[in-house]
Amino acid sequence: MELVEEAPYRFRIERRDTMRVPGVVFASRALIPDVGEDRSLEQVANVATLPGIVGASYAMPDVHWGYGFPIGGVAATDVDAGGVVSPGGVGFDISCGVRLLAADLHRDDLPRVREALMDGLDAAIPRGMGRGSVWHLTDRAELDAVLRAGSRYAVERGHGVPRDLDRCEDYGAVGDADPAQVSDRAVQRGQGQVGSLGSGNHFLEVQAVDEVHDERVAAAFGLRAGQVCVMIHCGSRGLGHQICTDYVRTMERTMPRDGIQVPDRQLACAPVDSAEGRAYLAAMAAAANYARANRQLLTEAARRIFARVTGGGLDLVYDVSHNLAKIETHRVDGVERRLCVHRKGATRALPPGHADLPADLCPAGQPALIPGSMGTASYVLTGVAGAPAFASTCHGAGRTRSRKQATKTVRGQDLRRELESRGIAVRGASWRGLAEETPEAYKDVTEVVEVAEGAGLCRRVARLVPLGVVKG
DNA sequence: ATGTTC
Numbered sequence: 001m002e003l004v005e006e007a008p009y010r011f012r013i014e015r016r017d018t019m020r021v022p023g024v025v026f027a028s029r030a031l032i033p034d035v036g037e038d039r040s041l042e043q044v045a046n047v048a049t050l051p052g053i054v055g056a057s058y059a060m061p062d063v064h065w066g067y068g069f070p071i072g073g074v075a076a077t078d079v080d081a082g083g084v085v086s087p088g089g090v091g092f093d094i095s096c097g098v099r100l101l102a103a104d105l106h107r108d109d110l111p112r113v114r115e116a117l118m119d120g121l122d123a124a125i126p127r128g129m130g131r132g133s134v135w136h137l138t139d140r141a142e143l144d145a146v147l148r149a150g151s152r153y154a155v156e157r158g159h160g161v162p163r164d165l166d167r168c169e170d171y172g173a174v175g176d177a178d179p180a181q182v183s184d185r186a187v188q189r190g191q192g193q194v195g196s197l198g199s200g201n202h203f204l205e206v207q208a209v210d211e212v213h214d215e216r217v218a219a220a221f222g223l224r225a226g227q228v229c230v231m232i233h234c235g236s237r238g239l240g241h242q243i244c245t246d247y248v249r250t251m252e253r254t255m256p257r258d259g260i261q262v263p264d265r266q267l268a269c270a271p272v273d274s275a276e277g278r279a280y281l282a283a284m285a286a287a288a289n290y291a292r293a294n295r296q297l298l299t300e301a302a303r304r305i306f307a308r309v310t311g312g313g314l315d316l317v318y319d320v321s322h323n324l325a326k327i328e329t330h331r332v333d334g335v336e337r338r339l340c341v342h343r344k345g346a347t348r349a350l351p352p353g354h355a356d357l358p359a360d361l362c363p364a365g366q367p368a369l370i371p372g373s374m375g376t377a378s379y380v381l382t383g384v385a386g387a388p389a390f391a392s393t394c395h396g397a398g399r400t401r402s403r404k405q406a407t408k409t410v411r412g413q414d415l416r417r418e419l420e421s422r423g424i425a426v427r428g429a430s431w432r433g434l435a436e437e438t439p440e441a442y443k444d445v446t447e448v449v450e451v452a453e454g455a456g457l458c459r460r461v462a463r464l465v466p467l468g469v470v471k472g
Numbered sequence: 473a474t475g476t477t478c
Contacts, residue, residue, distance in 0.1 A: 067473090093473040130475060189475070200473055241474045323473090403476090 001041045003032065009061075009455035013041065018263065019048040024056040024388070026455040031061050031443060038400075040070035046263045047075050051271070052083025054332050054339065058389040060346050061451040062398030062443060067092065068266030071345035071399075074392045079272045079327060079338040084260065085280055086269035087251065089342030090325050092244045094284055095291035096202075096235030097169075097321035098369035100380065101299060101314035103228040103306060107208035110228055110467060113309050117206065118425045118468045120305035125204050125298060127197035127472040128429035134195025134297040135159075143191055144179040150289030151319070154296040164296065166358045167316040169348065169366075172296070173289050174326075178282035182239070183246050186283075190239030190290060195297030199433055201396075202234045202472035203371070204302065206425075207378060207464040217382050217461045220364035221317055229464055230306075230314055231378055232298050233371045234472065235323065240287040247280040272327070272340045281325065281340075288324055295319055317380070318367035322347045322395035330390050341390045349383035349393045349458045368458055372445035373397040374437045375419045377465050379449045381458040393458040394449065397442035406441035407432060425468035434471060 003011040003025065011032070013023030023044040025032065033040050040063050047069055048057035054076050063072030068088030077083025110117075126132035137143045145153045151172030154160055165172040179187075197204060209227045212218045223229075236243075251268035254276050255261075260269060270276040303314050325342045332339070350357055350366035357366055365382035372378045376397070383391055401409075412431030415438055419426050428434045452458050 091473070096473070198473075199476090202473085235473070238474065245474090 001035055009451050013045050019045060021048050021053050021056045023048050023059065025059040025063065026451065026457060027061045028451050031447060031451055033064060038065045040065045043070040044073065046267060047073060049263055050075065050077060050084055050086065050267065050269060051260055052077035052081050054078050054337070060394040061448045062345065062394045062396055064399045066344065068264055069342065069344050072394065073344050074342065074346045074389045076330065076339040076341045076390050077272065079340055083272055083340055084269035085272045085277045085325055085340050086267055086342065087244045087247045087280060088266050088268065089344055090284060091323040091344045092241045093235035093323055094240035094243060095288035095321040096323040097291060097295070097319065098371055099232045099295045099299060099319040100317040100369050101230040101302065102222050102317050103230065103314050104312040105228040105310055106226050107228055107467070108226070114425060114468060116309045117305060118427055120309055121204060121302060121470050122427035124301045124305050125197060125470050126195065127199070127470070129199050132196060133193045134301050137191050137194060140187060143187055146194060146293045147179040147182060147286035147289055148177050149173045150292035151296040154293045159300045160296050164316045168292060168319040169321060172292055174285040176282055177285035177289050179286055181279045181283040182243060182286050186239050186242035186246065189242050190237060193237040193239070194294055195301065196237060196294065197234045197298065197472035198237050199429060199472045201437055204298065204470040205231045205466045206468035207231055207466050209462050210377065210465040211463040213460040213462060217364045220361065221367050221380065221461065222315055223317065223380065223462050230302050231371060231464065232295050234294055234298065236287040236291040236294065239290050243283045243287050247283065250276055284325060288321065291321065292319065318369060320347055320367065320369055328390070339390065343392050345395045346392045347395045348391060349381060350391055351383040351385040351387065368393050370394060370445065370449060371396050373439040373442035374469060374471065375422065375424055375466060376439050376445055377463050379445065379460060380462040380464070381449060382461050384456065384459055387457050389457060394452045397445040397448060399441055400443055401441040403436040406438050407435045409440050410435050410438045424466050426471065428471045437471065
């Protein structure tokens with residue numbers, strides 16, 4: 001795989017064979033995946049063959065290997081020129097994302113309540129494979145309401161306050177969700193999981209603002225140095241997973257009919273403007289709403305514990321997905337075009353002044369929330385004007401070693417002891433799950449966000465450090 | 473990521 005450095009932190013994969021556009025990798029030399037261990041750059045090139053793709057097949061600095069598309073990939077297709085949508089370009093965990101809450105508590109006041117807080121959260125936050133949820137929905141009609149209206153429905157039912165919705169991407173619910181496009185099996189899997197973290201890299205952390213990079217923007221986001229925060233990272237659980245599985249199968253069948261050939265069957269896709277494309281987007285939107293309701297219910301669970309232990313509240317800073325396809329209008333070669341922007345392990349980062357931002361965030365830009373690996377920093381970023389890659393940036397640290405490799409480097413018990421010795425309280429779900437998430441298996445998130453900023457994708461606003469982790 | 477292989 002030949003990479004040409006065409007600008008600082010920007011490498012090009014030249015067009016060849018059936019690639020319709022070049023690949024563009026935003027990275028430092030150190031962050032470029034090792035070709036011997038990770039085939040994600042080959043995946044960047046594969047994505048460039050998709051019908052209707054415009055600009056380039058992009059990779060963020062945290063890129064690593066994924067299903068079909070790389071994780072940390074951005075690809076936009078032209079809806080009105082036969083552009084396709086691909087479930088693998090969104091990922092199995094549809095609308096997996098991050099929510100940040102700001103507590104009215106200073107980190108100096110945390111130690112005296114920390115153990116009570118962590119024990120409360122340990123009991124209140126359902127997590128791990130299967131294993132319970134805050135909200136148990138008994139009938140399909142109620143789940144359909146979640147699928148149609150996401151956080152809006154949760155707030156309507158008393159799980160949150162209207163202001164929360166102003167701080168959610170899409171004001172808490174994606175339009176055009178259609179529960180009828182969601183299979184019965186997906187519904188069955190999702191019924192008992194609204195308000196649960198799941199497993200893998202999902203977590204709820206108690207954090208503190210450790211450094212503010214941009215005072216003005218941080219203030220607009222409601223953040224100041226020393227402030228205690230809560231970060232929630234989770235997705236659409238079994239429901240989103242089943243929807244992805246269902247539509248990959250459907251599109252594997254319809255691709256020959258549509259005359260679409262792809263270099264990897266995991267790139268199964270259909271024209272956005274086709275029955276299958278529309279059905280997938282409607283089901284994907286339903287899963288996106290499910291994921292938002294999931295984060296809203298976990299927010300309420302955390303709020304109950306904070307109220308009981310500290311007497312204080314948690315204000316929503318923002319909630320943003322990093323696994324989603326969206327129909328957006330962007331200017332391409334001087335012309336406004338309707339694009340299907342796939343962001344898989346990539347975060348939308350709207351620039352200041354964007355019309356989709358609520359009025360009070362508009363001068364600052366959209367918060368992009370970047371969780372680090374366990375025990376390391378997380379970041380709040382904001383969008384910048386004129387950025388490449390359709391207003392997208394990185395989504396996290398990015399894996400460098402598989403889960404299995406990770407478990408060979410450390411035992412969960414030892415990792416917990418190490419984190420506790422560094423002042424980070426740990427409430428895990430399983431020892432194995434903890435070991436799989438050792439920071440040794442990830443890139444350095446600080447390097448990732450520095451490169452993302454250097455590449456002109458975003459600006460850093462604040463760095464958060466973990467004080468307690470409730471691990472999925 | 474995931475009832476970690478319908």
